[in-house]
Amino acid sequence: MGEDLSSTLVVREFDLNKDRERVEAVERSCEVGPSGKLSLFTDMLGDPICRVRHSPAFLMLVAEIGGELVGMIRGCIKTVTCGKRLSRNGKHNNTNAKHVPVYTKVAYILGLRVSPNRRRMGIGLKLVRKMETWFRDNGTEYSYMTTEKNNLASVKLFTDKCGYSKFRNPSILVNPVFAHPARVSPKVRIISLSPSEAEVLYRHHFATTEFFPRDVDSVLNNKLNLGTFLAVPNESYKSDIWLGPDLFLSDPPHSWAMVSVWNSKEVFTFELRGASRVSRTLAKTTRVVDRALPWLRLPSMPDLFRPFGFHFMYGLGGEGPEGVKMVKALCGFAHNLAMEKGCRVLATEVSPNEPLRFGIPHWKMLSGEDLWCMKRLGEDYSDGSVGDWTKSQPGMSIFVDPREV
Numbered sequence: 001m002g003e004d005l006s007s008t009l010v011v012r013e014f015d016l017n018k019d020r021e022r023v024e025a026v027e028r029s030c031e032v033g034p035s036g037k038l039s040l041f042t043d044m045l046g047d048p049i050c051r052v053r054h055s056p057a058f059l060m061l062v063a064e065i066g067g068e069l070v071g072m073i074r075g076c077i078k079t080v081t082c083g084k085r086l087s088r089n090g091k092h093n094n095t096n097a098k099h100v101p102v103y104t105k106v107a108y109i110l111g112l113r114v115s116p117n118r119r120r121m122g123i124g125l126k127l128v129r130k131m132e133t134w135f136r137d138n139g140t141e142y143s144y145m146t147t148e149k150n151n152l153a154s155v156k157l158f159t160d161k162c163g164y165s166k167f168r169n170p171s172i173l174v175n176p177v178f179a180h181p182a183r184v185s186p187k188v189r190i191i192s193l194s195p196s197e198a199e200v201l202y203r204h205h206f207a208t209t210e211f212f213p214r215d216v217d218s219v220l221n222n223k224l225n226l227g228t229f230l231a232v233p234n235e236s237y238k239s240d241i242w243l244g245p246d247l248f249l250s251d252p253p254h255s256w257a258m259v260s261v262w263n264s265k266e267v268f269t270f271e272l273r274g275a276s277r278v279s280r281t282l283a284k285t286t287r288v289v290d291r292a293l294p295w296l297r298l299p300s301m302p303d304l305f306r307p308f309g310f311h312f313m314y315g316l317g318g319e320g321p322e323g324v325k326m327v328k329a330l331c332g333f334a335h336n337l338a339m340e341k342g343c344r345v346l347a348t349e350v351s352p353n354e355p356l357r358f359g360i361p362h363w364k365m366l367s368g369e370d371l372w373c374m375k376r377l378g379e380d381y382s383d384g385s386v387g388d389w390t391k392s393q394p395g396m397s398i399f400v401d402p403r404e405v
C-alpha cells in the first residue's frame, strides 16, 4: 500500500440520494477486464443497486476518502442448494429412495469497483472485508464471487488476500440477436408455463442442482421474468391442451427441455469499447446485408458498440435422447422473443459438464469462461451430509440465478 489510508478511508452504506451520481461516475471510469483490449462497460440506468435489489437480502457499500467517492461493492444473501442427501423415507424404503436438496445460506459479492487512480491502496480489500462482516452477522455460511478468469486484479485480490478458492468454471454462452427470426423446428411443441407450473417442475427436477435458489418462486414471479417455456416432441402430445405439470410428471414424454427467460434489458445495459474502426464497419456491413435479405438467414453482428440490452436464459434443463434438440428449439424461440423486444444479445451460463449445452447456439468470440471463487465463512457450522462445499466436486449442472447476472 503506497499511502496510509487507515485514518482517511471510510466505508459506509450507500445512500441513493447522496451517492448515486458519484457511484455512476466511478462505474463509468472502470473497465472490467484487461486494459488496452475490448472491454465491457455497464450502465445501471440510474439504479446502482439494480443488480442486487431482487435478492432476499442485499447491501451496497461505498468507500470515501475525504469526501471523494472512490469505490463500491454490492452483496446479497440467499439460501441455495449445496448438495443432496437421501430422504429419510427413502432410507427405509429403497424402492422410493429419493434425493432431496441440502440447503445453505450463501452470500454473493458483485460489482466491486475502485477508481483507477486509487487502486493498489487496499481499498478493494477493505470493501470486501466490510461486506464479509455483514455476511457473517447474518449467519451466512459461504461467500462467493464471479469474475472473468483473466481479471488478474480481481482473482488475486480474492484468492491471495481474502482466502477464496477457485471453485467452478461455468461457460457464458452468448449469441447475437439477428435481424431475421431463428428457425424453430415444427416437430417441437413449445408450451408456455405459468410461474406456479414452472415452480412445480423446477422443484421436482432441479432442486438438487447446485445453487438452486430455495426461493425460486420469487424468481419466477418477478416482473423481470418473461416466462418459462417447455419443449416436447410434437408427436408426444395428442391433445392440443396442456394438461398441467402433475400429469406431465406422471407420464413425461421420452424427451423434453425447459428454460426461463429474464429481461436483463430493464436492469442495465452493456457497451463494448475499444473496437477498431475496421471491426465496427465489418459488423455494420453484416447487419445491413441481414436486414436487406432476411430470407437468406445470414448471421449478422449486432451493434454492441452502443449501449445494448440482453435477455438471459436460466433454469435450463431437460431429459431424454432428444433433449439437445428440445433445447435448440427453445433457444430459437428465445431468440425470437429477444428480437421482438429489441435486445441485441441472448446469453446464458451453464456448467462446463452440462450435457444440454450442445443445443445452445452461441458465438465463440462473444462467449467465455467465468471463474467462481468461494470461501467458507465459518468453521463452526455443521458439516451435515455435504461437508465443506468449497472442496466438493462440480455436478453436471449448475443453477445460475438471473437476479445476480
Ligand SMILES: CC(C)(COP(=O)(O)OP(=O)(O)OC[C@H]1O[C@@H](n2cnc3c(N)ncnc32)[C@H](O)[C@@H]1OP(=O)(O)O)[C@@H](O)C(=O)NCCC(=O)NCCS
Pocket (backbone or CB within 6 Å): 001, 030, 031, 032, 033, 110, 111, 112, 113, 114, 115, 118, 119, 120, 121, 122, 123, 124, 125, 126, 145, 146, 147, 151, 152, 153, 154, 156, 157, 158, 160, 161
Ligand atoms: C479489482 C479491484 C476492485 C481491486 O481494487 P484495489 O483497491 O486496487 O485492490 P487492493 O489495493 O485492495 O489490492 C489488494 C490485493 O489485490 C491484488 N491486486 C489488486 N490489483 C492487482 C493487480 N492489478 N494485479 C495483481 N494483483 C492485484 C494484490 O494481491 C493486492 O495486494 P498488494 O497490493 O498488497 O499486492 C480494482 O482493480 C478494480 O476496480 N478493477 C476494475 C473492476 C473489476 O474488475 N472488479 C472486479 C470484478 S468482480
